[in-house]
Amino acid sequence: xxxxxxxxxxxxxxxxxxxxxxxxxxxxxxxxxxxxxxxxxxxxxxxxxxxxxxxxxxxxxxxxxxxxxxxxxxxxxxxxxxxxxxxxxxxxxxxxxxxxxxxxxxxxxxxxxxxxxxxxxxxxxxxxxxxxxxxxxxxxxxxxxxxxxxxxxxxxxxxxxxxxxxxxxxxxxxxxxxxxxxxxxxxxxxxxxxxxxxxxxxxxxxxxxxxxxxxxxxxxxxxxxxxxxxxxxxxxxxxxxxxxxxxxxxxxxxxxxxxxxxxxxxxxxxxxxxxxxxxxxxxxxxxxxxxxxxxxxxxxxxxxxxxxxxxxxxxxxxxxxxxxxxxxxxxxxxxxxxxxxxxxxxxxxxxxxxxxxxxxxxxxxxxxxxxxxxxxxxxxx
Amino acid sequence: xxxxxxxxxxxxxxxxxxxxxxxxxxxxxxxxxxxxxxxxxxxxxxxxxxxxxxxxxxxxxxxxxxxxxxxxxxxxxxxxxxxxxxxxxxxxxxxxxxxxxxxxxxxxxxxxxxxxxxxxxxxxxxxxxxxxxxxxxxxxxxxxxxxxxxxxxxxxxxxxxxxxxxxxxxxxxxxxxxxxxxxxxxxxxxxxxxxxxxxxxxxxxxxxxxxxxxxxxxxxxxxxxxxxxxxxxxxxxxxxxxxxxxxxxxxxxxxxxxxxxxxxxxxxxxxxxxxxxxxxxxxxxxxxxxxxxxxxxxxxxxxxxxxxxxxxxxxxxxxxxxxxxxxxxxxxxxxxxxxxxxxxx
Amino acid sequence: xxxxxxxxxxxxxxxxxxxxxxxxxxxxxxxxxxxxxxxxxxxxxxxxxxxxxxxxxxxxxxxxxxxxxxxxxxxxxxxxxxxxxxxxxxxxxxxxxxxxxxxxxxxxxxxxxxxxxxxxxxxxxxxxxxxxxxxxxxxxxxxxxxxxxxxxxxxxxxxxxxxxxxxxxxxxxxxxxxxxxxxxxxxxxxxxxxxxxxxxxxxxxxxxxxxxxxxxxxxxxxxxxxxxxxxxxxxxxxxxxxxxxxxxxxxxxxxxxxxxxxxxx
Numbered sequence: 001x002x003x004x005x006x007x008x009x010x011x012x013x014x015x016x017x018x019x020x021x022x023x024x025x026x027x028x029x030x031x032x033x034x035x036x037x038x039x040x041x042x043x044x045x046x047x048x049x050x051x052x053x054x055x056x057x058x059x060x061x062x063x064x065x066x067x068x069x070x071x072x073x074x075x076x077x078x079x080x081x082x083x084x085x086x087x088x089x090x091x092x093x094x095x096x097x098x099x100x101x102x103x104x105x106x107x108x109x110x111x112x113x114x115x116x117x118x119x120x121x122x123x124x125x126x127x128x129x130x131x132x133x134x135x136x137x138x139x140x141x142x143x144x145x146x147x148x149x150x151x152x153x154x155x156x157x158x159x160x161x162x163x164x165x166x167x168x169x170x171x172x173x174x175x176x177x178x179x180x181x182x183x184x185x186x187x188x189x190x191x192x193x194x195x196x197x198x199x200x201x202x203x204x205x206x207x208x209x210x211x212x213x214x215x216x217x218x219x220x221x222x223x224x225x226x227x228x229x230x231x232x233x234x235x236x237x238x239x240x241x242x243x244x245x246x247x248x249x250x251x252x253x254x255x256x257x258x259x260x261x262x263x264x265x266x267x268x269x270x271x272x273x274x275x276x277x278x279x280x281x282x283x284x285x286x287x288x289x290x291x292x293x294x295x296x297x298x299x300x301x302x303x304x305x306x307x308x309x310x311x312x313x314x315x316x317x318x319x320x321x322x323x324x325x326x327x328x329x330x331x332x333x334x335x336x337x338x339x340x341x342x343x344x345x346x347x348x349x350x351x352x353x354x355x356x357x358x359x360x361x362x363x364x365x366x367x368x369x370x371x372x373x374x375x376x377x378x379x380x381x
Numbered sequence: 382x383x384x385x386x387x388x389x390x391x392x393x394x395x396x397x398x399x400x401x402x403x404x405x406x407x408x409x410x411x412x413x414x415x416x417x418x419x420x421x422x423x424x425x426x427x428x429x430x431x432x433x434x435x436x437x438x439x440x441x442x443x444x445x446x447x448x449x450x451x452x453x454x455x456x457x458x459x460x461x462x463x464x465x466x467x468x469x470x471x472x473x474x475x476x477x478x479x480x481x482x483x484x485x486x487x488x489x490x491x492x493x494x495x496x497x498x499x500x501x502x503x504x505x506x507x508x509x510x511x512x513x514x515x516x517x518x519x520x521x522x523x524x525x526x527x528x529x530x531x532x533x534x535x536x537x538x539x540x541x542x543x544x545x546x547x548x549x550x551x552x553x554x555x556x557x558x559x560x561x562x563x564x565x566x567x568x569x570x571x572x573x574x575x576x577x578x579x580x581x582x583x584x585x586x587x588x589x590x591x592x593x594x595x596x597x598x599x600x601x602x603x604x605x606x607x608x609x610x611x612x613x614x615x616x617x618x619x620x621x622x623x624x625x626x627x628x629x630x631x632x633x634x635x636x637x638x639x640x641x642x643x644x645x646x647x648x649x650x651x652x653x654x655x656x657x658x659x660x661x662x663x664x665x666x667x668x669x670x671x672x673x674x675x676x677x678x679x680x681x682x683x684x685x686x687x688x689x690x691x692x693x694x695x696x697x698x699x700x701x702x703x704x705x706x707x708x709x710x711x712x713x714x715x716x717x718x719x720x721x722x723x724x725x726x
Numbered sequence: 727x728x729x730x731x732x733x734x735x736x737x738x739x740x741x742x743x744x745x746x747x748x749x750x751x752x753x754x755x756x757x758x759x760x761x762x763x764x765x766x767x768x769x770x771x772x773x774x775x776x777x778x779x780x781x782x783x784x785x786x787x788x789x790x791x792x793x794x795x796x797x798x799x800x801x802x803x804x805x806x807x808x809x810x811x812x813x814x815x816x817x818x819x820x821x822x823x824x825x826x827x828x829x830x831x832x833x834x835x836x837x838x839x840x841x842x843x844x845x846x847x848x849x850x851x852x853x854x855x856x857x858x859x860x861x862x863x864x865x866x867x868x869x870x871x872x873x874x875x876x877x878x879x880x881x882x883x884x885x886x887x888x889x890x891x892x893x894x895x896x897x898x899x900x901x902x903x904x905x906x907x908x909x910x911x912x913x914x915x916x917x918x919x920x921x922x923x924x925x926x927x928x929x930x931x932x933x934x935x936x937x938x939x940x941x942x943x944x945x946x947x948x949x950x951x952x953x954x955x956x957x958x959x960x961x962x963x964x965x966x967x968x969x970x971x972x973x974x975x976x977x978x979x980x981x982x983x984x985x986x987x988x989x990x991x
Contacts, residue, residue: 008796008799008924009920009921009924010913012796012800012803012921012923012924013917014915014919016803016915016916016917016920019914020914022738049914049915049916049917050916050917050919051917053917054858054917058918062918063916063917063918064918064921065917065920065921066919069917073917199990239402268670268673269670270670347651347652347671348651352804391906395890395891435863457893458888459864460857460867460869461866484889485869485870485887485888486888487888488853488854488869489857489867489869489870491854492822492852492853492854492855492856492857492858492861493857493858493860493861493867495823495854495858496823496826496857496858496861496862497861497952499821499823499951500951501821501823501950501951501952502823502854502855502952503820503952504822504850504851504852505851505852505853514955515875525955529851530849530850530851530957531737531739531848531927535957535958535959536957536958536959537946537954537956537957538954538955538956538957539952539953539954539955540952540953540955541951541952542951542953543951544951554989555989582866582897582898583866583868583895583896583897583901584895584896585893585894586883586894586895586896587893587894587896588892588894589890589891589892589893589894590890590891591890591891591892594804603990627991659988659990660985660988660990679747679986681984681990682966683981683984683985685977689968691969694968695888695964696966697966697968698966698967698984698986699966699967699969699980699981700966700967700968700969701968701969701972701977701980701981702968702969702970702971702972703970703972703974703977705975707974708974708977708981709980711974711975711978712978712981712982713980715979715982716991719982719991720991721890
């Protein structure tokens with residue numbers, strides 16, 4: 001029989017993440033959004049307390065916990081600030097994890113230890129101006145030159161890019177082979193010819209960093225090839241399977257955060273001589289929303305547990321992300337409605353949550369991509 | 382129990398100046414004594430380097446007797462010499478009851494003394510009565526000590542029945558001192574304690590007298606808050622005077638902050654700070670829900686507003702419908718008079 | 727340096743709810759936390775350990791039912807090295823004096839140069855247990871510590887707060903200090919610290935383990951000189967009064983009367 005109760009360790013970790021988010025993120029989230037500024041001071045504290053290396057073992061200076069704990073962390077942080085939530089997710093799932101899974105021992109010592117301990121920060125470069133959902137259409141090229149690869153091309157919408165030290169990036173090493181011609185590389189900030197553009201103005205997660213990257217004859221040592229040449233597409237897809245657990249957790253966090261804010265508000269606000277919490281519409285709306293969010297959370301936890309158990313979790317993560325991101329968009333929109341005019345105003349956080357929610361249906365695979373993955377696993381064709 | 386008698390009040394002095402709570406406790410002790418046994422005495426116990434001059438003041442406030450313990454080692458408060466002197470005195474005189482002010486000195490000293498004497502101690506009492514415990518087979522008069530717990534959410538009445546003396550620390554400002562009787566006299570006993578150098582087991586390197594004024598409104602005990610109705614930034618100066626008389630801080634509603642009348646760190650409410658002071662006074666604040674969320678847990682809320690329908694009145698213990706500009710200056714004046722009258726006492 | 731921190735696991739009084747009918751405390755579901763002042767004491771101990779270095783250790787001690795385990799795990803997850811739980815049926819119903827007797831007996835079984843407790847617990851607010859432990863152990867005490875000014879292997883210099891002044895006090899080790907919440911802003915647990923905390927064994931000392939130094943007649947309900955005769959909820963806030971049509975002088979009188987009634991003045 002499945003037990004839905006968190007272990008002692010996980011309960012205490014949940015308490016840590018929750019308390020940290022309420023104390024450190026809640027007071028700064030609105031201003032960081034308003035000014036589109038990444039809160040570096042708070043981020044350093046996220047790193048200090050071990051939240052950038054949760055699922056990695058102590059031998060690589062990780063926190064020695066697991067993916068379920070990581071999922072809970074992203075949820076709790078995102079309840080208060082979804083920008084920090086996605087930053088943790090990208091650092092962990094999209095940069096540290098592929099190095100952990102596909103890197104050789106030298107690469108793990110050189111890069112993963114710094115990432116898992118939080119001394120350095122990570123990003124992931126797959127999406128290009130002309131290769132979004134169809135990631136196979138990579139136009140970046142890496143040409144072998146002696147012991148090096150010479151990298152040219154551009155990436156777009158790269159989370160954490162303005163401050164990341166380490167990037168896992170993808171490029172064509174042999175265009176004739178299609179997806180089998182894509183390879184993965186570990187890049188370092190400051191490599192000659194590697195530049196990070198300006199932040200891209202956005203609807204939501206406005207405190208996060210999200211820029212384009214440009215590669216102009218970047219000399220990448222062969223030692224920085226991640227996995228074998230030509231295996232990049234598989235690495236990217238497997239990495240994104242894990243990333244979806246992070247984004248789904250972020251979506252659950254945004255939705256739960258909005259519900260919590262709304263419960264507080266409807267118990268204070270009076271209209272027609274009653275607290276609006278006393279209206280059945282309010283009660284039923286919230287009941288409906290909480291049911292959706294709990295269902296999504298259970299899917300996320302199932303996917304995280306499957307990953308921890310080294311089972312195939314690709315479709316499970318896709319279902320979790322599909323359900324959670326759609327719940328987040330729906331729930332935050334309904335929360336704004338329950339708040340009325342104040343919900344639309346920037347005085348309360350629910351309008352920000354509504355803006356932040358939308359992206360969860362888009363990045364790391366749109367809802368449509370999740371449906372492709374899920375139906376594929378069902379062998380519907 | 383006949384071998385235990387008299388009510389001792391340990392009177393705190395700082396720089397040889399008697400602290401008000403000592404006089405309050407002597408007043409309370411006289412009331413307790415009248416209930417307990419009119420033949421017993423209220424004894425003021427004062428420790429310091431040169432303190433017996435304070436005896437007259439204690440007589441004037443109701444003490445029948447004063448025991449003064451003087452020594453150079455008692456000049457500034459240090460736990461061990463004070464504890465040693467009191468333990469010797471208590472073991473020697475067998476008082477029925479010993480009361481301390483629940484100040485930072487009283488609450489440091491009393492537990493040390495009580496555990497060395499081997500008796501119970503009840504902290505921070507707000508009410509003392511003499512009653513009989515109906516469960517006792519042989520009825521006897523006991524000190525019923527009532528105190529708040531759980532952050533003030535619960536009151537508990539505590540008894541100390543098996544050991545003597547019955548000891549309590551009592552919150553300052555709760556008990557009432559008696560009217561001063563200028564011609565009152567009493568018996569002064571100078572009590573000797575043989576101190577040794579080792580009793581001074583800590584070294585005071587520095588004494589710094591300071592009133593640490595908090596400007597963090599979440600830490601203030603009393604908050605005087607102004608909103609739209611005060612009309613402009615200059616009126617915060619008037620509210621500051623009121624805050625000064627009470628020993629509080631000024632705070633504000635969002636309108637006052639957004640209008641630039643006062644700094645953002647003074648703002649109470651949803652987008653400001655959440656406060657729960659002992660007293661929150663709201664002047665010209667209508668009580669928007671965002672404001673109420675930040676202050677409605679305050680212990681005592683008093684508000685003044687022109688509009689009798691103002692939502693602030695829904696959460697106020699006392700609401701006054703009226704013109705704050707007429708009321709505030711008179712209130713400051715009245716409080717200053719009140720204070721002056723108390724100091725003369 | 728061997729540092730021992732005594733902590734209390736207390737109901738979070740910020741979350742206290744009263745039964746609207748009986749006006750008594752609803753204890754069910756009330757979350758428990760490490761008492762604030764005690765957590766500041768843990769932080770101060772960890773900083774002292776880091777500063778003094780060498781083979782310094784911080785041992786955290788808690789008295790309570792088995793559920794207090796989680797408070798000790800939290801302290802370990804913040805960085806404490808060892809944890810001791812004083813737990814026994816015989817300890818139930820202890821007042822402050824009996825509690826301090828038990829804690830002192832537990833601490834006496836450990837190596838210590840410095841004992842730190844919080845000033846007071848948010849449930850009882852007595853501030854008595856710290857000084858009483860010091861008395862039982864025969865240690866000098868400095869209560870209301872606001873700042874550690876200096877620490878060496880021989881002595882500690884502490885800024886000690888009073889209402890109207892502060893003392894800078896130097897005291898030889900071993901000694902006991904009681905920490906104000908201001909003494910040190912506590913760090914969070916770390917994720918790895920939590921993993922470590924659950925891999926660490928907590929020493930449980932019960933009455934049997936301490937009876938050589940713990941007379942039964944000095945502990946528990948029967949060993950406590952004070953006991954609770956009755957407890958009751960704070961009187962419910964009466965529906966507020968709104969006074970209209972007063973002259974300013976009458977208004978001032980009404981306000982002053984209220985301030986007097988509530989002991990503000």
